[in-house]
Amino acid sequence: MARAARLTTWGVGLAVAVSLACFALTVGLAPPGALGVVPPASALGGALRLDPAALASVGVLALLLSPVARLIGAGVQLRAEGHPRLALGAALILALLVFSLGRLALTEELGAPRSSTAPVTSEAPR
Amino acid sequence: MRYTAPVDPSPTLLLVSCTACGMLAALLGLGGGLFVVPLLNLGFGIDMPQAIAVSLLCCVATSAAGSVALDKARLADLRTVILVEVAASPVAMFATGLAMLAPQALLRGCFALLVAFSAWRILLRELRARAAQAPAEPPTWDPQGDGDPPWPRRPRLGLVLGGLTGFCSALGIGGGPVKVPLMTEVLGVPMRVALASSNVMVGLSTACAATVSYASGSLRADLAAPCALGMAVGAYAGGRVAPRIDARWLSLAFVAVLVYMGGKMAWLALHG
Numbered sequence: 104m105a106r107a108a109r110l111t112t113w114g115v116g117l118a119v120a121v122s123l124a125c126f127a128l129t130v131g132l133a134p135p136g137a138l139g140v141v142p143p144a145s146a147l148g149g150a151l152r153l154d155p156a157a158l159a160s161v162g163v164l165a166l167l168l169s170p171v172a173r174l175i176g177a178g179v180q181l182r183a184e185g186h187p188r189l190a191l192g193a194a195l196i197l198a199l200l201v202f203s204l205g206r207l208a209l210t211e212e213l214g215a216p217r218s219s220t221a222p223v224t225s226e227a228p229r
Numbered sequence: 230m231r232y233t234a235p236v237d238p239s240p241t242l243l244l245v246s247c248t249a250c251g252m253l254a255a256l257l258g259l260g261g262g263l264f265v266v267p268l269l270n271l272g273f274g275i276d277m278p279q280a281i282a283v284s285l286l287c288c289v290a291t292s293a294a295g296s297v298a299l300d301k302a303r304l305a306d307l308r309t310v311i312l313v314e315v316a317a318s319p320v321a322m323f324a325t326g327l328a329m330l331a332p333q334a335l336l337r338g339c340f341a342l343l344v345a346f347s348a349w350r351i352l353l354r355e356l357r358a359r360a361a362q363a364p365a366e367p368p369t370w371d372p373q374g375d376g377d378p379p380w381p382r383r384p385r386l387g388l389v390l391g392g393l394t395g396f397c398s399a400l401g402i403g404g405g406p407v408k409v410p411l412m413t414e415v416l417g418v419p420m421r422v423a424l425a426s427s428n429v430m431v432g433l434s435t436a437c438a439a440t441v442s443y444a445s446g447s448l449r450a451d452l453a454a455p456c457a458l459g460m461a462v463g464a465y466a467g468g469r470v471a472p473r474i475d476a477r478w479l480s481l482a483f484v485a486v487l488v489y490m491g492g493k494m495a496w497l498a499l500h501g
Binding site: 119136137156158159160162173177180181189196199203204207213214 | 296
């Protein structure tokens, strides 16, 4: 059980470290002006090309993975302590989060934000 | 996609202000959403859905950084965390989906109410601590011992009220000021355990909500990166200096700031 707790802390720490590194690179590389995140499907490729929007997206996704590690650790610990119902509860939350992240990963285009200002594409005007 | 905004704050300004917010949040035992949403919306003129999306991410960052740096997760009671979050997380996702479509005035009005409630809770906590002249936690459980904290009282009521706390995420805050009283007063969880458990809970429900705000396209990379980075660094630094600082006067000053922010949000909600 102590091993599970240690692995959980390492998992969360790794996710946070990756995301903070991506955010630091984004702050350093982003041009002035507003910049939206990109769909997860195209984030990794863009991040390898040091595209700031893709780097920020990878950082966000890494950060959103940190509760996954926490939930796996919690489920293992609760089951070992003899709380199968609560372990099932942890599995339910994990399933919800993984389903939501999976659906997000399959999204090819993000929704248009409901904003007082109109969105414009990143392409230069013709 | 790139978006235009009324004001585009510089990354350096965001980084510095969010680092300060993160430090303050750690000193006051909060997640930071109560600072980030007004900072972005009132300070920089960012729309509420975009401010909420960034704030949710900041809450995940401070929760994760806090739990790793301070090892709060070991003090947290996982039974209480799962009991509350099994209801709160789905509600947080649903409510955030609604918030991304809701009018700005409604979001500002709800945020003002939540700020007022948080200010009242913080003030009450300080007044009780001063009246008792002693730590608020009764000596019913030794956190350094081997045993578990007491089993939560009234778990069904906790489940229902836990679901209601999920609505806080729709406003970009983790809901610590709501979840801690729920745990201490309804579930009978000791205060130290409740504070540590709240830190883990905030990370779970805001992460679920953040996936919805990401998919809605409201998350802006130019705001999210410096804000989350600043909040995580500030929370880490604040957590380190917190034991050496008397935060009581800071709490009272923060209540005054909350009253001002809540009043301004309410005014803007009513008068646009």
